Amino acid sequence: MTTETSEESKELPTSVDLAAEYEASGVAEVLRELDEELIGLEPVKQRIRETAALLLVDRARKSMGLSHETPTLHMSFSGNPGTGKTTVALKMAGLLHRLGYVRKGHLVSVTRDDLVGQYIGHTAPKTKEVLKKAMGGVLFIDEAYYLYKPDNERDYGQEAIEILLQVMENNRDDLVVIMAGYADKMDKFFSANPGFRSRIAHHIEFPDYSDEELLRIAEQMLDGQNYHLDEAARAAMKEYISLRRQQPHFANARSIRNALDRARLRQANRLFTSARGPLDAEQLSAIGEEDIRASRVFQGGLDVDRPMHTGEQK
Ligand SMILES: Nc1ncnc2c1ncn2[C@@H]1O[C@H](COP(=O)(O)OP(=O)(O)O)[C@@H](O)[C@H]1O
Ligand SMILES: [Mg+2]
Structure with a gap:
């Protein structure tokens, strides 16, 4: 028996059952957990359902040989402390894994201090080490705006920013970056760093709870x-x-x-x-x-x- 390996000779399906895919992929289960475990957050849950739908359709199109480009999945989660950003990021990692967008589906959560060194020459190795750990999963950067210190020309944060931007572009099929923090500070951060804004396609807002x-x-x-x-x-x-x-x-x-x-x-x-x-x-x-x-x-x-x-x- 021979196994055909070339793309062209593979039989492409002529139809897909999205509902069946939804259950079989485990995405349904993650979304159910999200609904049950998290109180409120309706707009956030809605956005995640939409993202899941988009990715399911994307995957189905790919399986049928329709024109395909890996979607940009980097995100920003803005909201006050304790509104569920880290918790939802974990669920998002599971979701992306089940849909096959990241190999492992783990979440590496960091802040400025994990990426930026105190001395010259320390930042690049630190940032690269974190990226290595996060590859195949989600890198969650909490209070991302502290990477950027406009008042300080010599700030090593800039070095971390440049490496991150490059990896977000070149490795976007294997690493999803989620940047989180206060809405107003995130806005300012993105205005001052348009490179991030253009690489982040999904902005999700986390409202305060009633x-x-x-x-x-x-x-x-x-x-x-x-x-x-x-x-x-x-x-x-x-x-x-x-x-x-x-x-x-x-x-x-x-x-x-x-x-x-x-x-x-x-x-x-x-x-x-x-x-x-x-x-x-x-x-x-x-x-x-x-x-x-x-x-x-x-x-x-x-x-x-x-x-x-x-x-x-x-
Ligand atoms: N909607 C929610 N329902 C139940 N527990 C929640 C909800 N949102 C947050 N929590 C809980 O509150 C705590 C803080 O949430 P977290 O995700 O760390 O918030 P953030 O990252 O926005 O600061 C966690 O223990 C989390 O489980
Ligand atoms: Mg948090």
Whole structure:
């Protein structure tokens, strides 16, 4: 038996069943996960569904021998801290892998310090090392605009930028770059670096969550850890969210995660110091009103998330 290897002699399909492809590729599964695991983010989910559709059609066209050019898949995710950018980037990596656009589908997440060296001659090797690790997957550059320091002529960031631009052009069939950060800073960054703007085809905006969405996120996070809010605690959490939002360093879902970490600490402490006799599973998993209301936010104080978790330092 001989195997035909030349492109011309391969039988091309005369039709494709997109719905079947959608299920078989595993794309359907990733999109379902995205829908279920992430509260809200409707516009983001819509954009991702559109991107998936585009890529599925592109793949189908390629399989039928229709004119084909690898689409540009570099993206920017703009939005405030804690709006789900990193989480969605991970899903995106899985999606691109299932569609065959990247070989491995892993995500390498970096910031300026991972790419730019402190001394002359250190930046190029650092940036190249990161690119090597990311090849075949997604390179996620958080707060990408810090690469560019217009006030400093001698900044090594420029060197990293030039290498990135080159690789984004030459290796776009094997590496997808996602740049993330605050919307206004990203805009300025792209205006000052048109090379990036022209290489990034997909700009996705991540809106802040509403109070109601943050409450649902809180309940989902607790549920995943086998905890829940009792009714009074739920009301307290609602108040907490509207107060916390007005404070500095508010970081959407990340502030919620941090607040819940503290609430669980208080619950444990409360149970430990006050419980007499055996506790049942319900007592061990219920977060009470007092566990939420003990936060300084209710006394007009600050409940500042550690800056390293808000993406607001530097
Ligand atoms: N829509 C959402 N539903 C549930 N959890 C979310 C949602 N968005 C973010 N989170 C959670 O909030 C935290 C911060 O999200 P992350 O993706 O790191 O935000 P960003 O990268 O925009 O700062 C993570 O623990 C993530 O799981
Ligand atoms: Mg992030």
